[in-house]
Amino acid sequence: MIGGGLAGLSSAVALAEAGLQVRLLEKRPHLGGRATSYTLPDGSEVDNCQHVTLGCCTNLADFYLRVGAAGKIRFYDRLHFVDAQGRRSTMEASPLPPPLHMAPSFLLFSPLNLADKRAIAGAMMEIALNGGNPPGIGGISMLDWLLRMKQTPAAIERFWRVVLVSALDEELSRTDARYGIEVFWKAFLANKGGYRVGIPSVPLVDLYAGCREAVLQRGGEVRLRCGIREIRVRENRFVSVVMDDGIETTADACILAVPHDVLLNLLPKEMSEGNGPLSGLRNIKTSPITGVHLWYDRTVMTEPFLTLLDHTTQWVFNKTLLYKTSETARTNSRPTGQSGLSSEAEADGQYLQLVISASYDLVPKSRQEIIDLCRRELADVLPATRDAQLRKATVIKEINATFSPEPGVDRWRPPQKMAVDNLFLAGDWTRTSWPATMEGAVRSGYLAAEALLAEFGEPKSFLQPDLPFEGLSKLWAHSNNEAGL
Numbered sequence: 264m265i266g267g268g269l270a271g272l273s274s275a276v277a278l279a280e281a282g283l284q285v286r287l288l289e290k291r292p293h294l295g296g297r298a299t300s301y302t303l304p305d306g307s308e309v310d311n312c313q314h315v316t317l318g319c320c321t322n323l324a325d326f327y328l329r330v331g332a333a334g335k336i337r338f339y340d341r342l343h344f345v346d347a348q349g350r351r352s353t354m355e356a357s358p359l360p361p362p363l364h365m366a367p368s369f370l371l372f373s374p375l376n377l378a379d380k381r382a383i384a385g386a387m388m389e390i391a392l393n394g395g396n397p398p399g400i401g402g403i404s405m406l407d408w409l410l411r412m413k414q415t416p417a418a419i420e421r422f423w424r425v426v427l428v429s430a431l432d433e434e435l436s437r438t439d440a441r442y443g444i445e446v447f448w449k450a451f452l453a454n455k456g457g458y459r460v461g462i463p464s465v466p467l468v469d470l471y472a473g474c475r476e477a478v479l480q481r482g483g484e485v486r487l488r489c490g491i492r493e494i495r496v497r498e499n500r501f502v503s504v505v506m507d508d509g510i511e512t513t514a515d516a517c518i519l520a521v522p523h524d525v526l527l528n529l530l531p532k533e534m535s536e537g538n539g540p541l542s543g544l545r546n547i548k549t550s551p552i553t554g555v556h557l558w559y560d561r562t563v564m565t566e567p568f569l570t571l572l573d574h575t576t577q578w579v580f581n582k583t584l585l586y587k588t589s590e591t592a593r594t595n596s597r598p599t600g601q602s603g604l605s606s607e608a609e610a611d612g613q614y615l616q617l618v619i620s621a622s623y624d625l626v627p628k629s630r631q632e633i634i635d636l637c638r639r640e641l642a643d644v645l646p647a648t649r650d651a652q653l654r655k656a657t658v659i660k661e662i663n664a665t666f667s668p669e670p671g672v673d674r675w676r677p678p679q680k681m682a683v684d685n686l687f688l689a690g691d692w693t694r695t696s697w698p699a700t701m702e703g704a705v706r707s708g709y710l711a712a713e714a715l716l717a718e719f720g721e722p723k724s725f726l727q728p729d730l731p732f733e734g735l736s737k738l739w740a741h742s743n744n745e746a747g748l
């Protein structure tokens with residue numbers, strides 16, 4: 264196994280549980296890849312960026328269970344929004360059956376007027392009535408589809424864009440409509456629990472301790488600081504890998520779970536260039552995410568997390584609160600505006616993490632410019648920051664954060680089983696039908712493990728089903744299937 268991100272880890276754990284001796288080689292000094300945390304020179308531990316999961320991410324949930332990390336993810340039922348004037352709104356499920364369960368809080372959602380809501384409801388019904396697969400979406404962008412569905416500018420900007428740019432890390436004009444529609448179908452329409460936001464209550468790297476144990480217990484090995492510089496293939500069979508120190512090592516089979524642009528440099532040229540089977544990977548573009556970490560000298564925020572409308576900053580996470588799970592439980596059930604922090608936490612100040620997805624405009628800006636911009640925006644929505652002292656700040660720009668879900672990108676995503684015997688691929692960029700997410704990475708890892716075991720004549724399945732369709736959504740999805748749509 265090459266690569267210790269979520270794709271490599273999920274594959275390694277699944278194979279170890281199936282009784283295989285797995286050797287996992289990871290270039291960095293820690294596991295988790297793009298979803299990890301590390302220690303700053305001053306000793307504070309930061310996630311490279313806040314990562315959230317959703318209730319509909321069934322394979323990631325299964326992986327966390329396997330490695331004993333499920334209890335470290337806390338789920339939140341209430342979503343908090345704030346506009347440029349600091350006005351708060353919330354969204355949460357009601358007892359109505361899907362796809363109507365969010366309707367009551369949607370009707371009360373103050374940032375949108377009646378015309379916006381009518382337009383959104385029409386588009387949502389188009390998705391739900393077609394079981395998540397409305398006609399005529401092949402190869403078009405999400406923006407094209409929204410315009411076709413006659414969405415108002417406010418509906419696009421303050422609703423669709425807010426959800427989808429965060430979920431897919433790309434602008435609506437560069438997002439395949441199928442991906443955008445699936446987010447709404449799986450998270451908000453098909454099932455009551457799909458939208459629930461899951462947030463780790465520990466630094467990301469702490470979620471992966473169980474992975475190492477699972478591999479070691481079955482006689483395997485996890486090697487960190489062990490980069491691979493070449494994959495050797497002969498007569499259509501994987502032969503060996505060459506490590507950065509020049510040592511060659513072999514195995515019965517190999518799963519490559521590195522980012523797609525890294526893979527291109529490791530493979531023999533006849534596979535990655537010209538008409539090679541993986542040359543299409545060169546067409547997959549990436550998009551950036553910027554994380555801004557701010558440490559204030561006092562409490563400036565009471566919600567566990569906030570989604571911002573009409574700002575460059577998209578999400579603010581209250582890390583101090585999120586790491587205090589028992590405190591979090593109390594605050595999440597409180598009305599907005601009341602402090603849920605212990606006096607000890609208030610005295611210690613507060614650590615916030617801001618996230619800006621598809622942050623193309625921030626890439627050329629300096630660290631200080633980004634911090635200043637974020638502080639100005641926080642002053643709009645969290646007035647307490649105006650008088651608070653900023654003790655410390657860090658900006659982490661991930662330029663190639665995720666692959667861009669451009670219209671038609673799926674044709675460049677290869678399956679996990681390659682034409683080369685005993686060589687397999689895993690990674691959020693492989694063909695999973697999911698966008699670049701932790702769920703997509705775990706799906707790819709499970710699929711690669713299944714493909715490997717099948718090739719060795721010991722088939723086993725790891726992939727988990729989606730959440731079941733519920734209520735009217737189940738009825739409509741069913742009648743669509745029956746009609747052969």
Ligand SMILES: Cc1cc2nc3c(=O)[nH]c(=O)nc-3n(C[C@H](O)[C@H](O)[C@H](O)COP(=O)(O)OP(=O)(O)OC[C@H]3O[C@@H](n4cnc5c(N)ncnc54)[C@H](O)[C@@H]3O)c2cc1C
Nearest residue numbers: 266268269270290296297312314315491690691700701704
């Ligand atoms: C800033 C940011 C925020 C995100 N937020 C979210 C979120 O909120 N929710 C969500 O679901 N997803 C989010 N994602 C996406 C998610 O992190 C990724 O989809 C997922 O982690 C990808 O996992 P992976 O295993 O496919 O790839 P990676 O995590 O990239 O793993 C690849 C591994 O291969 C290793 N490697 C590379 N080269 C070599 C080599 N030569 N030899 C050995 N090892 C090598 C790397 O060090 C790495 O550990 C975010 C991503 C970023 C960057």
